[in-house]
Amino acid sequence: MRRGLxxxxxALPLHALADAALARAAELGAEHASFRLDRVRTARLLLxxxxxxxxxxxxxxxxxVRLWHRGVPGFAAAPELTPRAAAGAAEQAVAVAxxxxxxxxxxxxxxxxxxxxxxxxxxxxxxxxxxxxxxERIALMxxxxxxxxxxxxxxxxxxxxTLVQENKFYxxxxxxxxxxxxxxxxxxxxxxxxxxxxxxxxxxxTLGPPTARGWEYLSGDGWDWERELAELPAHLAAKLRARPVxxxxxxxxxxxxxxxxxxxxxxxHTTEMDRALxxxxxxxxxxxxxxxxxGSHRYGSPLMNVTADRTAEHGLATVGFDDEGVAAQSWSLVxxxxxxxxxxxxxxxxxxxxxxxxxxxxxxxxxxxxxxRMPNVGLRPAPGGPSTAxxxxxxxxxxxxxxxxxxxxxxxRQNFQMTAQRCHRIRNGRLDGQLSGVAYQASTTEFxxxxxxxxxxxxxRLFGADLCGKGQPMQVAAASHGCPAAVFTGIExxxxxxxxxx
Amino acid sequence: xTLAELAVEAGKDADAYVAIVDxxxxxxxxxxxxxxxxxxxxxxxxxxVIAVSSDARxxxxxxxxxxxxxxxxxxxxxxxxxxxAARTATPAADARPLLTGDAVPASPDWTEAAPTxxxxxxxxFATGLAATFERARMERRLLYGHxxxxxxxxxxxxxxxxxxxxxxxxxxxxxxxxTEDGAASTxxxxxxxDLGEIDPLPMYEGLSTRLGWGRRxxxxxxxxxxxxxxxxxxxxLMLRLYRAAGAKDAADARTVFRGPDGGTRIGERLTRAxxxxxxxxHEPGLRCAPFVTARGSADVAQVFADTVSVFDNxxxxSATEWIxxxxxxxxxxxxxxxxxxxxxxxPQVGNLVLEGPGEGRSLAEMVAxxxxxxxxTSLWYVRDVDPRTLxxxxxxxxxxxxxxxxxxxxxxxxxxxxxxxxxxxxxxxEIGRTERALPRERDDSTPRTAMxxxxxxxxxxxAVSEAT
Numbered sequence: 001m002r003r004g005l006x007x008x009x010x011a012l013p014l015h016a017l018a019d020a021a022l023a024r025a026a027e028l029g030a031e032h033a034s035f036r037l038d039r040v041r042t043a044r045l046l047l048x049x050x051x052x053x054x055x056x057x058x059x060x061x062x063x064x065v066r067l068w069h070r071g072v073p074g075f076a077a078a079p080e081l082t083p084r085a086a087a088g089a090a091e092q093a094v095a096v097a098x099x100x101x102x103x104x105x106x107x108x109x110x111x112x113x114x115x116x117x118x119x120x121x122x123x124x125x126x127x128x129x130x131x132x133x134x135x136e137r138i139a140l141m142x143x144x145x146x147x148x149x150x151x152x153x154x155x156x157x158x159x160x161x162t163l164v165q166e167n168k169f170y171x172x173x174x175x176x177x178x179x180x181x182x183x184x185x186x187x188x189x190x191x192x193x194x195x196x197x198x199x200x201x202x203x204x205x206t207l208g209p210p211t212a213r214g215w216e217y218l219s220g221d222g223w224d225w226e227r228e229l230a231e232l233p234a235h236l237a238a239k240l241r242a243r244p245v246x247x248x249x250x251x252x253x254x255x256x257x258x259x260x261x262x263x264x265x266x267x268x269h270t271t272e273m274d275r276a277l278x279x280x281x282x283x284x285x286x287x288x289x290x291x292x293x294x295g296s297h298r299y300g301s302p303l304m305n306v307t308a309d310r311t312a313e314h315g316l317a318t319v320g321f322d323d324e325g326v327a328a329q330s331w332s333l334v335x336x337x338x339x340x341x342x343x344x345x346x347x348x349x350x351x352x353x354x355x356x357x358x359x360x361x362x363x364x365x366x367x368x369x370x371x372x373r374m375p376n377v378g379l380r381p382a383p384g385g386p387s388t389a390x391x392x393x394x395x396x397x398x399x400x401x402x403x404x405x406x407x408x409x410x411x412x413r414q415n416f417q418m419t420a421q422r423c424h425r426i427r428n429g430r431l432d433g434q435l436s437g438v439a440y441q442a443s444t445t446e447f448x449x450x451x452x453x454x455x456x457x458x459x460x461r462l463f464g465a466d467l468c469g470k471g472q473p474m475q476v477a478a479a480s481h482g483c484p485a486a487v488f489t490g491i492e493x494x495x496x497x498x499x500x501x502x
Numbered sequence: 503x504t505l506a507e508l509a510v511e512a513g514k515d516a517d518a519y520v521a522i523v524d525x526x527x528x529x530x531x532x533x534x535x536x537x538x539x540x541x542x543x544x545x546x547x548x549x550x551v552i553a554v555s556s557d558a559r560x561x562x563x564x565x566x567x568x569x570x571x572x573x574x575x576x577x578x579x580x581x582x583x584x585x586x587a588a589r590t591a592t593p594a595a596d597a598r599p600l601l602t603g604d605a606v607p608a609s610p611d612w613t614e615a616a617p618t619x620x621x622x623x624x625x626x627f628a629t630g631l632a633a634t635f636e637r638a639r640m641e642r643r644l645l646y647g648h649x650x651x652x653x654x655x656x657x658x659x660x661x662x663x664x665x666x667x668x669x670x671x672x673x674x675x676x677x678x679x680x681t682e683d684g685a686a687s688t689x690x691x692x693x694x695x696d697l698g699e700i701d702p703l704p705m706y707e708g709l710s711t712r713l714g715w716g717r718r719x720x721x722x723x724x725x726x727x728x729x730x731x732x733x734x735x736x737x738x739l740m741l742r743l744y745r746a747a748g749a750k751d752a753a754d755a756r757t758v759f760r761g762p763d764g765g766t767r768i769g770e771r772l773t774r775a776x777x778x779x780x781x782x783x784h785e786p787g788l789r790c791a792p793f794v795t796a797r798g799s800a801d802v803a804q805v806f807a808d809t810v811s812v813f814d815n816x817x818x819x820s821a822t823e824w825i826x827x828x829x830x831x832x833x834x835x836x837x838x839x840x841x842x843x844x845x846x847x848x849p850q851v852g853n854l855v856l857e858g859p860g861e862g863r864s865l866a867e868m869v870a871x872x873x874x875x876x877x878x879t880s881l882w883y884v885r886d887v888d889p890r891t892l893x894x895x896x897x898x899x900x901x902x903x904x905x906x907x908x909x910x911x912x913x914x915x916x917x918x919x920x921x922x923x924x925x926x927x928x929x930x931x932e933i934g935r936t937e938r939a940l941p942r943e944r945d946d947s948t949p950r951t952a953m954x955x956x957x958x959x960x961x962x963x964x965a966v967s968e969a970t
Contacts, residue, residue, distance in 0.1 A: 055565055075544075367528075473530065
C-alpha cells in the first residue's frame with residue numbers, strides 16, 4: 001500500500017530553503033550545486049532476558065549544500081532550517097572549496113542527468129512502525145524473548161529492535177526537485193545457551209533480515225517469525241553439541257542467509273567504481289577489478305549472474321532517486337560469470353567516460369558528503385532449479401552453512417574469511433549434526449569459479465545489511481542482497497577453535 | 503541559560519531528567535591520486551533527554567534525542583517525548599539514583615560557547631599538502647588520504663544539579679602512499695589536538711623510505727612468525743580487548759574474561775610481560791571527558807557490551823588500570839554491574855594507554871635487534887570470530903616487511919591472521935616505546951590511544967592475501 005509523504009516533513013519550508021541555497025551558490029559562481037534536506041528518525045530498543053535494557057528515539061534533521069567551484073568540490077551542512085542558514089551553507093561550501101583549491105581538483109565533475117522537476121517517491125509498506133505505540137513494541141520483543149527463554153537450552157536472550165524512517169528532499173541547479181520517504185525495520189534476537197554436560201557455550205541469532213517494510217514484517221509479512229522462534233532452541237541445542245571441524249577442503253552448500261554477506265563483500269563492494277579509481281585507497285580499500293575488464297574479466301562460474309538494483313520492492317537500497325537526483329535503475333554486474341557493470345555516481349561515471357550515472361550516490365544524513373556505494377546486489381537463482389534439500393542430497397562429503405556471522409575481506413576485495421550461525425556436516429547427501437569452528441577462506445574469483453550449482457527460485461531470499469560502513473568520516477548505509485542456495489566445490493575450511501592458540 | 507538547563511527545567515511529568523547537548527563542528531578534506539576528492543564544513547547540534555520515572559514496579563528511563571536545530575519548541579518536544587517514553591518503558595535493571603550537583607562539582611567553563619572548526623585550518627593544511635603532492639609527483643608516487651579538524655562540545659545537565667561541560671578537539675590525518683604502478687603501498691596515521699599541528703610532508707617522507715623497502719619483493723607462506731607490530735596495530739588489537747572488557751558480560755560468561763567458576767578473571771596473570779593497560783581522562787595528549795556521558799544503551803553494534811548505563815551520567819572518571827604488570831586488575835563497570843560483581847565502579851574512559859615499565863626502544867631499534875621476523879605496518883578488517891576466546895580475524899595492510907639480521911630486506915605479501923589479543927599478550931617478548939597511535943579502524947567515538955610497538959612470538963598468519 002502506498003502512503004503519503006509524512007505531513008510534518010512536507011510542512012517544512014523545503015522549497016524556500018532550496019531556493020535560498022541554490023540562488024546563493026549560483027551568485028557565488030558555483031557549478032553543479034545541489035541542496036538536500038534530510039530527516040532520519042531511528043528508534044531502538046534493547047531487551048535483556050525480556051527486560052528493557054535501553055531505548056532510544058533519535059531524529060536527525062539538517063540541510064546540506066554540495067557544489068563545485070572552479071572545478072573544486074565543496075560541501076557544507078547546517079542544522080538550522082532557515083533561508084539564512086541555507087544561503088550560509090552555500091557560502092561555506094564555496095569557502096571550503098576555495099580553502100582547498102591549493103590541493104587541486106582533477107577528480108572529476110558530475111555528468112549530466114535528465115531533470116525531474118517535481119517527483120515524489122514513497123517506499124512500499126503497510127503499517128508505519130512509528131505509529132505502533134512503544135509499549136506494544138516492547139511487549140512484542142519481550143514476548144518473543146520469553147518464548148525463547150522457556151526452552152531449556154536457552155540461558156539468556158538479547159533482543160534488539162530498530163525502526164527507521166528517512167525523508168529526503170533534493171533540489172539542484174539543473175531543476176530536479178525530489179521528495180522521498182523510506183521505512184525499514186529490523187528485529188534481531190540472540191539466544192545464548194550452555195551445555196550442562198560438556199560445559200560449552202554457544203550463541204545463535206535469528207536470521208530474519210532488516211527489510212524495507214513496515215510493522216507488518218513483525219506479524220509475518222516477509223518472514224516467518226513464528227517458525228524461526230520455534231526452531232531456534234533446537235538449533236541452539238545442536239550447536240552446543242557441535243563437533244570441531246576437521247580443516248580441509250569441502251564442498252559447501254551455502255544458504256542464502258549466509259551467502260548474502262559473501263555477495264555483499266566480494267561482489268557488492270568490489271564493483272564500486274570509486275574503489276576502482278582509488279578514491280577509497282586510504283580508507284575502506286580498492287578493488288582488484290578494473291574498468292578495462294568490462295565485458296571480458298572472468299569473475300566466476302558461468303552460473304553466476306549478479307544484478308544491481310535500486311528498484312526492487314522492500315530492498316534496503318531501493319529509492320526513487322539517489323542523493324544526486326538520479327532516477328533509480330537496475331542493471332547487470334556479472335552475466336554468465338563475466339564482469340558486465342560497475343556502480344557509479346555522477347562523478348565516477350564521468351571519470352569512467354560514461355554519459356550517465358546508474359544512481360548509486362548515498363549520504364547517511366545531511367552532515368555527510370554523498371558517496372558512491374552499492375545498491376541492492378543479488379545473485380540470480382537457476383530458473384526451475386533445485387531445492388536446498390536437492391542441493392544437499394547431491395553432496396557426498398560437505399558442509400551446509402546457514403546464517404551470517406563473522407566476516408572479513410582484504411583491501412582489494414580478494415582474500416576473505418566467513419563464518420556462519422550454523423554449520424551442518426553433510427554425509428552422503430544428508431545432514432549429520434553441527435560442526436564448530438567452521439570458517440571458509442577463499443579468494444573472490446577462486447570462490448566464484450567454484451560455484452557448481454544454484455538453487456531455484458524457491459530457495460531465493462532477500463537478506464541485507466543496515467550498518468555497512470564506508471568513507472571518511474565513516475558513514476553507514478543499507479543494502480539488500482537476494483540470493484538462492486548454492487554449491488561451491490572444494491573450498492578451504494579452517495577450524496577457528498585451533499587458530500591463534502598455542 | 504544553556505540549552506541543557508532549559509531542557510531539564512522544561513520537564514514536568516517525570517521524577518528526574520538528564521539533558522545532554524552536543525555541538526560538533528568539523529572541517530575535512532579527502533584526496534586520491536594526488537587530487538582533492540571532497541572538502542566539507544559541517545555543523546550539527548544534538549539534544550538528548552533522559553526522563554526518569556519511578557512507580558511501585560521500579561524505575562524506568564525514556565531516552566529521546568533530536569539532532570538539528572534546537573530551539574525552545576524543539577526542547578519542549580524532546581522533553582515531552584522522553585516523558586512519554588519513560589511512562590511506557592518497563593523498569594530498568596540498571597536503574598540507580600542520578601548523581602547530584604553536590605557530589606559532582608560544576609565545570610567552571612559551563613556557560614562558554616562551543617569552539618568551531620573553520621575553513622582556515624584546512625587552507626593552511628592544503629598548502630602543505632600541495633607541496634607534498636608536488637614532491638610525490640617528482641618521485642612518481644600517488645597519495646591518498648583524509649584530513650579532519652573536529653571540535654565537539656558536550657554539556658550535561660540534570661534536574662539533580664549536574665552542570666558538566668567538556669570540549670574535545672581533534673586533528674587527524676591518514677596518508678597512504680603508493681608507487682605509480684600500485685605494486686607497493688604504505689600508510690601512516692597521525693592524531694593531534696589540532697590539525698594545524700600536523701605537517702603532511704614529514705609523514706610522506708617516512709612513507710617514501712618504506713616504499714623504498716619494496717624494491718625487493720618476498721613471497722612468504724602462511725604460518726607462525728615473530729612479528730613486530732607497529733603502535734597502530736597494537737592500538738587496533740587493544741581496542742578490541744577494551745571493547746570486550748565489560749564486567750557484566752564477563753560475569754554472564756559471554757566473553758574471554760569470564761571466570762572458570764562464574765565471576766571474572768580479575769586477579770589472573772594474562773602475561774609474564776610487564777605490561778600495563780590503563781586509562782586516564784587527564785592523560786597528557788590524550789585528554790578526554792572526565793565524566794560518564796551515556797546517550798543511550800541500545801546499540802546493536804555493541805551486542806555484548808553491557809558497559810553503559812544512562813543512570814550513570816555525570817559519574818566522575820579517574821585513572822584506571824585494567825592490566826597491571828601483566829595481571830588483569832579491572833573490567834569496565836557501570837554502577838549496576840559493580841553491585842552485581844562486587845567489584846569497584848570503573849566505567850569506560852575515552853582513552854587507552856599500553857606501556858611497559860621503562861621507556862622502551864623505538865621501532866627502528868627493535869628492527870635492529872631482530873634476527874628474522876615480520877614488521878607489520880597496519881591491520882585491517884578486524885572482526886570477532888569467537889567472543890569466548892576473543893579470537894579475531896583480520897588482515898595486514900599497506901606494508902609487511904621482512905626483517906633479517908637487523909635490517910629490513912624486502913616487502914612481503916599481506917596475510918590474513920587469526921589471533922586473540924588476550925592470548926597474544928602471553929607471547930609478547932619485547933615492549934617498545936609508547937607513543938600516540940592512530941588505529942586503522944576507527945570512528946569519532948573510538949578511544950584515543952598511546953601504544954608501544956610489540957614483539958610477539960608465533961603470530962598466526964592463517965593465509966596469504968594477494969592484495970597490495
